[in-house]
Amino acid sequence: MGLGGISIWQLLIILAIVVMLFGTKRLRTLGGDLGSAIKGFRKSMQDDDEVAKKPEAEDDTSPASTPGEDNGKP
Template sequence: MGISIWQFLIVLLIVVMLFGSKRLRSLGSDVGGAINGFRKSMGSGDAPQQPESSKQPLP
């Protein structure tokens, strides 16, 4: 017994009605920024990466 598409749409509609689309949009951008910051911090401990175009092919 999983969640059907209609149940998901009803829950989504209730969430949009409670919080409003503008607040949900700002919340989504905040979460996206946090994920990007986390990815950058996880990658900063590794060796510096070169862009694909500047890598030279091996002979």
């Protein structure tokens, strides 16, 4: 028994039918498109995490607490 009651032979037959229907060139382009979509999704998730962390770091460095800067106080 394979995954969920599907044997490896049934999966191979399904794969062969899909290749015959779509052809290898079209499957290759679909795979490339899917890969680039996943890569773009991961990049946007990392960008969102960086944006979420950035305001916390900016709050720690306010202009009044910058060392070496004269704030007009005697």
